[in-house]
Amino acid sequence: MxxxxxxxxxxxxxxxxxxxxxxxLLSLFGLYKKEDKGAENCAPKKTFALLVAAHNEEMVVGKIIESLKEIDYPKEMYDIFVIADNCDDSTASIANSYGVNVHERKVPDKRGKGYALEWMFDRIFKMDKKYDAIAIFDADNLISKNFLKEMNYKMQQGYKVVQGYIDSKNPNDSWITQSYSISFWTANRLFQLARANLGLSNQIGGTGFCMDTEILRKLGWGATCLTEDLEFTCKLVLNGHKVGWAHNAIVYDEKPLTLKQSWNQRKRWMQGFTDVSSRFFSKLLKKAVKDKSFTALDCALYTIQPxxxxxxxxxxxxxxxxxxxxxxxxxxxxxxxxxxxxxxxxxxxxxxxxxxxxxxxxxxxxxxxxxxxxxxxxxxxxxxxxxxxxxxxxxxxxxxxxxxxxxxxxxxxxxxxxxxxxxxxxxxxxxxxxxxxxxxxTWIPITIQGIIDKDKKEWSHTKHIRQISIQDVE
Structure with a gap:
């Protein structure tokens, strides 16, 4: 025995x-960061539809619109769209006051960002005005002024999907926001930049990413689980595409203040991870073996994080x-x-x-x-x-x-x-x-809960208590 x-x-x-x-070993390749100022000298050619997914976000929706309007990119080459998804507050009216495109969605039995995005994509496809790419943001985000310049540069290099650097706009609010911030800073450098340096596919982070409109139309979104970003990343890799990385395109995201809020959010992430891994791990592994694709293998390993x-x-x-x-x-x-x-x-x-x-x-x-x-x-x-x-x-x-x-x-x-x-x-x-x-x-008990509850799709909304402008974080 x-x-x-x-x-x-x-x-x-x-x-x-x-x-x-x-x-x-993967993380060691993130220690090197090449100074790349190509975006500054790259002519603006791509047009963008900027989508803000919002559910009862009256406290913060105005600030993200302000930051999007201040982006250093030709104004005629991008439009702002706010999806007021199942809102019962003033989100839509506040967004309308800024003169942006507001689309109100009322489908209570299909709540969630994934459903809202799929609904909005279909509307954009049918518009007379066409866009080269669509960028996705959460309503509590703030966007760096160079964001579209960096995305335009990366997409002209041939990437069909590009993820930006997800930073924190409130790292000093509590030990939880500081912990979140540390985890995102290290992940950006050790895993996202490392994968970019190795020529692997990066991971979509849920916000601050751009997608080529035609590749989105061709593959279809269809990502309506609790981690729609991971699901779409897997679809891209299975279809031979890589997610690019723009280290200098920064999106400031608001982190939960308390352990309870953090617990609920991370549990949702683990539920989504478990769901996606159950559907995509074997497919990615087969592709890795069949095509001798290390990119597919790396993506497969990423899905089984829980x-x-x-x-x-x-x-x-x-x-x-x-x-x-x-x-x-x-x-x-x-x-x-x-x-x-x-x-x-x-x-x-x-x-x-x-x-x-x-x-x-x-x-x-x-x-x-x-x-x-x-x-x-x-x-x-x-x-x-x-x-x-x-x-x-x-x-x-x-x-x-x-x-x-x-x-x-x-x-x-x-x-x-x-x-x-x-x-x-x-x-x-x-x-x-x-x-x-x-x-x-705390990831250990959270992960166990997430695995057990992988088939439950309850959405937890983080309440915002104050406004932060882009000038406060840059």
Whole structure:
């Protein structure tokens, strides 16, 4: 039995480690960012229909219209359309006051952004005026002035669909908005830019993306699940197209303020992911094998994120069970691999080095994206040495209780030092970054809920409490 447990957990842990290493290696290609100013010198040729999907968004719809009107692109080459979808507030009248095209939709039994977009696409196809591309936004977004220049440039390079950089317009509102912002900043750099550098397909992010009108007409939208962006990405890849990436075309998105709001939104994402993976994973895998397409394989792996999240969580639990049991449970853990290959001393050094790099990797990306100061990056670097310092103090491999007490004391020391030297704002940033770890852990129960409820299509609406203009975030 002991041998079976060891062998089974060996296969399981190595498999999870291999998936983790794939994403780690992929992310390394995002460290390089080419300075590309081609959009500034590219003549405006593409015409755009800008679609804003809105459901009871009277608080924010005016600000996105203002930011769209201020885009630095010939005004005669783009039009703004607001879809007032099943609204019972003043969204439509406010949008009308700005002189844009407002289309009111009343179909209560088919609520949701995917349905609203499909309805609006059909209307645009039938219009006398034709557009080369259609751009999609959420009502709480704000758009950078260079957005259409960047999209025009990328689409002239041959991309049929292009995703812009999704930033946050309220990163400092709470630890939840800060956590959201960190996850988006890192995803933009480590996965979106990395895929662009490797020539893979990027992922549509739900807002801030443009689609060639003809490719949309040809393939059909048909994406009405809870994650219509992922569904359409899979359709594109299956039909041999790649989603392009415009790192300099920025869309500022409003993040939920509370853990409850965040939980509901991320649960919806995981429900959609699970639904899409059940319908597209095998198709993408077949295409990857048949066409020898690494792009299709990468997209297939992306669709099964909910299951990968649970596997990583289970791997962590098994590791804690093994490490914190006096005589062990014959469970294989990854640091055993390092010890067996490199010896216990050198293997321990490699594992601790890996732990330090893993911790400071995200602050490094924030530094590269100009979201973190050099002083705070150094602070996080010094804090990451806790794995070495605590091991030295306790000797050998400290127990879970020793590590817990040691880390509490270590964090307390840093909090006092940062408050005395840096002040209130750096302290808040430091504490919130540590809470980002809790935010990350909540993905596990959220994902489990999402998988269980994958067939439920309840939509949760995030209520907005104030207005933010494009001048406030740029």
């Amino acid at each position: 002991n041998q079976f447990i060891s062998s089974f957990t060996f296969i399981f842990q190595i498999s999870v480690f291999a998936i983790t290493m794939y994403y780690l 299951f990968v999240t649970i596997l990583i969580g289970l791997s962590a639990v098994l590791t804690m069970m093994q490490v914190n049991t006096k005589d062990g449970l014959n469970i294989f853990v990854i640091n055993d691999l390092f010890n067996n290959v490199f010896g216990s001393v050198f293997g321990s050094i490699i594992w601790k080095t890996f732990s330090i790099i893993q911790f400071i990797f995200t602050p490094l990306i924030m530094l590269l994206e100009n979201k973190l100061s050099k002083k705070m990056f150094i602070t996080f670097g010094l804090y990451s040495l806790n794995v070495i310092i605590l091991s030295y103090l306790y000797g050998g491999q400290p127990t879970f209780i020793e590590m817990l007490i040691g880390n509490i004391a270590y964090i307390g020391t840093f909090i006092v030092m940062i408050r005395m030297i840096g002040g209130k704002n750096p302290l808040k940033l430091f504490v919130w970054y540590l809470l980002y770890g809790i935010y990350t852990l």
